[in-house]
Amino acid sequence: MIVDSKTSDQFLLADAPPSYDALESLSGSNTSYRRDEKSPSPLTPSPSQPSFQSPSSGSTSTPLKVKRSSTKGKGPATWFNFGASRTTKEVQATVLGLVRDLVKQQYSTPGASGILDSCSEACDAYDISFSSILQEKSIENHTPIHWAIVKRPSEPPNPDDHDLVTALLSRSAPLKPSTIADIRLACLLTSDQALFQRLRLSPVFSPVSGTDEMLLGASILPDTIEVEEVEGDAGAFVANFEILAFQKRMRVSNRIRQEFIARGRMWCLSFSITPSSQWVVRLSILEHSPPTWIDSRLIIEEPSPRPAPVTPMPSSLIDAPIPEQPSSNKKRSKPKPAISLRLKSGNFQLTPLGSHSQNRGEIEVALEDSMMGLSLQYDGSSYLDAEGTLRARLEARLAKPEAECIIC
Known part of the structure; x- marks a missing residue:
């Protein structure tokens, strides 16, 4: 054939x-x-x-x-x-x-x-x-x-x-x-x-750890990070974080990582517990990022109180409750000072981890370095909202640290 x-x-x-x-x-x-x-x-x-x-x-x-x-x-x-x-x-x-x-x-x-x-x-x-x-x-x-x-x-x-x-x-x-x-x-x-x-947001690209998946559940959105690059020549930027179930994840997983891109570099801000049970925060730049100086502060403030629920209008003045007389003994609680942790590169530029450089690849600061930092470990911390979410702000500029940290 x-x-x-x-x-x-x-x-x-x-x-x-x-x-x-x-x-x-x-x-x-x-x-x-x-x-x-x-x-x-x-x-x-x-x-x-x-x-x-x-x-x-x-x-x-x-x-x-x-x-x-x-x-x-x-x-x-x-x-x-x-x-x-x-x-x-x-x-x-x-x-x-x-x-x-x-x-x-x-x-x-x-x-x-x-x-x-x-x-x-x-x-x-x-x-x-x-x-x-x-x-x-x-x-x-x-x-x-x-x-x-x-x-x-x-x-x-x-x-x-x-x-x-x-x-x-x-x-x-x-x-x-x-x-x-x-x-x-x-x-x-x-x-x-x-x-x-x-x-x-995709588990295929950034898989969630087994413990975080169990703690957060499959239907809860992951942590959010918003970055704003400040205009000017100082290389300044601001990163805002919302970290869900902060205390619970720290106690179970011992570490929370937050990765983001700012000023042509990939950054990692992480919270972790050391073998000596000390709570610390670390800042580093990741692979392919050029070395840089950095002077920054991590600021954690008390969340704004939720507005009081609206009381329905009574049908008549008879049903209206008698307003309480303000007590002279009651004092308004003053807001607590913000937790402020300075993260700076010191005498060496920050370099990517694993780059075999003698310069510093990671900045580490203990939470207790701030007056109210230790309170993040305790139940009922006023720096967490009712759902246990931590809101933090990183203000940074890519410049050699000075005596005082000034973020534009």
């Missing part, structure tokens, strides 16, 4: 993912490569596509899952077993080229989602892991996700839209440690604090 070579080539081309130009020209037609009729159209987003929630959406994020097609094992790869290795390489090269073009042109969704779905279906047909392809450092020694973050607009038209970064991430789970490191580097290079905090 003689197999027509033209027919074979047609089958091979029909099964490989379409080129980028072909998808552009066929976006309005019904023509596509061979796939299961039940699969979604490659140029329209699937209703079951996993979402990557943003903080502004008000809902909890769910683990990212890789979209799987029902065409796995049904593709024509079984028809041409003798050329499977060559065909697999061709499909993989085509997919890599399409992904590279998407990142290069910063293609917006839903168009990008359709193209990525087509690539995923083609990979499934040839038993190729699309997730692994997206996590390969195939573009200038970095992953496609890294470049999508670097090329991401500083102010997207609509922060709630699922952009290319979201489309790539939702098809890349589970993320490898090397991929997470590449994503963190991209956020640092672009000083994209908003995206970095958005990624922290």
Whole structure:
């Protein structure tokens, strides 16, 4: 039996993912490569596509899952077993080229989602892991996700839209440690604090410890961090933290970490309990951050009291309660002084931990260094709100410390 070579080539081309130009020209037609009729159209987003929630959406994020097609094992790869290795390489090269073009042109969704779905279906047909392809450092020694973050607009038209970064991430789970490191580097290079905090909401990118998951529950949003960079040449910034169940997590986990990006550096503010049972706060810069001087203060004030509940209007003056006469013996409680802890780099610049530098990589201060700092350990501390949330503010400037810390 003689197999027509033209027919074979047609089958091979029909099964490989379409080129980028072909998808552009066929976006309005019904023509596509061979796939299961039940699969979604490659140029329209699937209703079951996993979402990557943003903080502004008000809902909890769910683990990212890789979209799987029902065409796995049904593709024509079984028809041409003798050329499977060559065909697999061709499909993989085509997919890599399409992904590279998407990142290069910063293609917006839903168009990008359709193209990525087509690539995923083609990979499934040839038993190729699309997730692994997206996590390969195939573009200038970095992953496609890294470049999508670097090329991401500083102010997207609509922060709630699922952009290319979201489309790539939702098809890349589970993320490898090397991929997470590449994503963190991209956020640092672009000083994209908003995206970095958005990624922290995903357990896939920033998994919650087992103890925190048990204490906080799956339905509670994680801690929040807001950073404001102060105008001027002093490199000043202010970071506001809301840490849930502070005392309980400290007693059970012995450590709470807060990571954020400010002034071109990735920072870590952590609270921990030493082996000698001393409560301390630490400030450090993380990998790929340039060394810097820093002079800062961590300020913790008493939370504002909740407004008193509104008393309903009585139906008649007879039902109205008699107002209490103010007692001359009662004194208004004065607000307690704020907990203020100075965190400074001293005689050496702060350097990333593990950089094999002789300079200091971490600043550590005991809570008891502040007059009211020890009260954070005790039940009923007035510096925690009714739910046990700690609100703290870090005021910093990247300058060599002086005799007095002055934060602009």
